[in-house]
Amino acid sequence: MEDLQERNQLEQDEFEQNQVILTPGQLVAKRFFRNKLACVGLGIIIVMILFCAIGPFISPYGEYEIFYINSTTGEEVRMKEDSVGGSDMGINVKAPISSAHWLGTDADGRDVMTRLMYGGRISLFVGIIVVAIELVIGVLMGGIAGYYGGAVDMIIMRLVEIFNSIPFIPLMLIISSVLFASGVKPQHKIFWIMGIMGVLYWAGVARLVRGQILSLRELEYMQAAEATGIRTSKKILKHLIPNVMPIIILIATMDIGGVILTESVLSYLGVGIAWPFASWGNMVDVVKQSVILKNYINIWLPPGICILLTVLAWNFIGDGMRDAFDPRMKR
């Protein structure tokens, strides 16, 4: 009988040892890549990043290079060339799609394709930086509030409520005019905007992280860590943070899309990225002129599509992440 037991055990050992073991991280990745929409989203984002990062090096034109046209010969002249300045020279505005300008030129005579690349850089950059800022502040504040509780928690949560009740768009309008009045250079304005958005957005993150930590703290493995006498710093680093990570990643992916959208709204309102720099938002903003809206789709549709695709892709990724982290949430 002992023999039989032994044999069964060995059999099982062999079976179990041959099984492919996956770490929780690998499991998440596997579930993520099984989700087709999430993969599509990831693909779109990668293409977008490549397009915006490498594109400008390939494109022969500059971001705010204006093209002129010789009105008698119909020949296009670049800004650098000496011949600019003749009396028969005009700006090559709203040029149609051609082999020189794949998406034509805009109302100021700049190459739309090239601006799309530069604009994408700004939009993606803004998204990532703002989310990074809000995560750093939010996770820190939420973590402190959740872990220590009591009065600290109370103060931080009231702060969160205050931040949550600040009307965002009017504030941005005011800040923008203050920046303009105090003579901040257009190329620096973008950093100001990113900073302010990040500082304003941390409240939501903090609330989520705090909730997560509160529920984790009550779990028995945290109690066990306490009972075995593990240091507080280690408890936070080895138990809390890895288990809060999913929600942090989730917030990050879900928020990037939102931030890109907000940035384009701001740019559209003229509060965001200033002329002459491009962002997808201020490229779309030309639809304010009904002539362009009606006749020159090639100027405003591409940036619109870019915004749509990017935000959609981030949302797909976020959805995929959520399902991958917690398969039970899926229906």
Next chain:
Amino acid sequence: MSALANKNQKKELKEVKKFNLRKYREYNKMMRKKRVPESEYLTKMKNPENIIEFDNLQSYFYTDVGTVKAVDGVSFDIPRGKTIGVVGESGCGKSVTSLSIMRLLQGPQGQIAGGEIRFNQQSTGRVLNLAKASIKEMEKIRGNEISMIFQEPMTTLNPVFTIGDQLCECISLHNPQMNKKDVEQRALETLKMVGIVREGILKNYPHELSGGMRQRVVIAMALACDPQLVIADEPTTALDVTIQAQILDLLRELKNKINASIMLITHDLGVVAEMADYVVVMYAGRVVEQGTADDIFHHPAHPYTIGLMKSRPMLNQKVDRLYSIPGNVPNPVNLPAHCYFKNRCESCVEACSGAYPAMISLSETHKVSCHLHREAGAAVRQAGGAKKQTGGKQNVQ
């Protein structure tokens, strides 16, 4: 080597997915069908005394890793007015069996893949195969002729409605001819039956009641429409011992009053011994042994049943060391062809490596699925169903 294995695995997974998709589609098609002709689900009972007959029921879950045969060829009967106890460990398919009766499996992943559940409908005198009956037919039966008591009373009751709302809704839904006053009267009567005679109970919300009270309300809801069969899925597991005693007492009393059958699903052998007339022991989706309470508790035949009994410490019985069944329940995906209990069994014989053992009758009521009892079963057959002689003796150790 491992790359090849990996590749094979991937291919397998793909096939599983394809297969599942086909099954899901079939299921959805079936669900969408509005009118199912009666002839498709009308059958005949084997024994008109039974209220439910399971015949080779198969309930499968089509998951991404493969088909989980949660219930695989289960056959037993529930006689009228009797209590059947279904015992087994978690994951043995006892809850899935009961959900199959109600057709409440989570579709399209969970489906009844085969077999019959014959239901002797008293009100119409028909016999329905619940595995195939139309949704409309099922809606009439659920809560009306077959009702269910769940494990967790807090989640069974809706927290935003009062007890009265929920109970009255349940009654008026199945008795549309009653007016409001009658319904309320009926609700109070049912509550009285389960031992709640409190002023204003109908206006209470579930959270205002204690666990035991809530379970009483749930039982009242189940009994409100005079069901023929009450399925109690672990009705006392979430309760304290003294409250459990109250509820069990209540259930026993009620059974005599309402003349219904009870299908009691539990992992607690003690509860079964107190309540059940017949016992069904399940393991890994199959019935391994069934019989009267006396058969199972005094003459257990299957090594699993014996192990289960011995591994449970009993009050006022001193043992130095508990018997423990070694190992774990097998993985429900890709179950072996041989007896599922073989790897944990201490009395394995050669035949155990062969095919899955068939059901063997040890007596008229006592059946077991184990190779150890082949001769005993043959003897019974020869003696023409003579009284059990060998069933228990072999196992006295």
Next chain:
Amino acid sequence: MSSEYVVEVKDLKKYFPIKSGILQRTVGQVHAVDGVSFRIKKGQTFGLVGESGCGKTTIGRSILRLTDPTSGEVKISGMDICHLKKKELTPVRPKMQMIFQDPFSSLDPRMPVGEIIGEAVKEHKLVSKGEYKDYILKVMKDCGLRPYYIDRYPHEFSGGQRQRICIARALALNPDFIVCDEPVSALDVSIQAQIINLMKDLQQQRQLTYLFISHDLSVVEHISDVIGVMYLGTMVETGPKEEIFKEPLHPYTKALFSAVPIADPDVKMKRVILEGDIPSPAKPPKGCKFHTRCKECMERCKQEVPTEKDMGNGHVVSCHLYN
């Protein structure tokens, strides 16, 4: 004398404040544990039984200082635990460990088994670096875990194996005393027996002292040497297992014992069925806490709190019937 008893609990109280309103003012107190005293001899198991909400888990946690008791005294191996500062507590921690009820939430899902078991060993520097891996493997072997589990993650294990990992984690610190908070109630019957046997074996090998908290009387009877029955935050009866099961004295104990279903259809026990429900611990009844449900309630029970009375052989009961 004190060396004989590993754990001494004296008049332990734990009240949880009930807060309400925006200012979070304390409006009342939940008397979770209300003056409990008991002692556990070295190498013995003290079984604590009672229904949900009677404060048995709170006792376990207070003894280990996972919650700070309101008042009272807890001595472990002669050392007063209650008044140590958090920092002073850390070196004492390994001597007292806990096994939790839910094997699914008591293991960090993002840590491999080896690390779960060894984390605290490293923290307290119990073994040198060279011996570390062998030590972990030995502990795992003692708990019936296969050596190749060391790199696996908790999600791959069943409830029984997870509970073995929990036991291994506690055992790796070489404790004297383990609080077992319903360690088997989340497991299947056949697995329960495995875990109970394992715990008994380990107790014999290592001279462990257990505080075994459970609502399951038959399990407690099997594993314990001394049993304490709790009702609503107070200990109503304590005594050696044989005494208590042979002759339960307190009316609550009697009711509790008779409520346990017996796995034998022929045995029809005479039930003492208690009426009503357990009162809320926020508003415990005056006098004897059990008087609202007691069949033998006297006028005196409603006014006076009964004192503990020793009936011989260490069998102590708090009931006016025996005074």
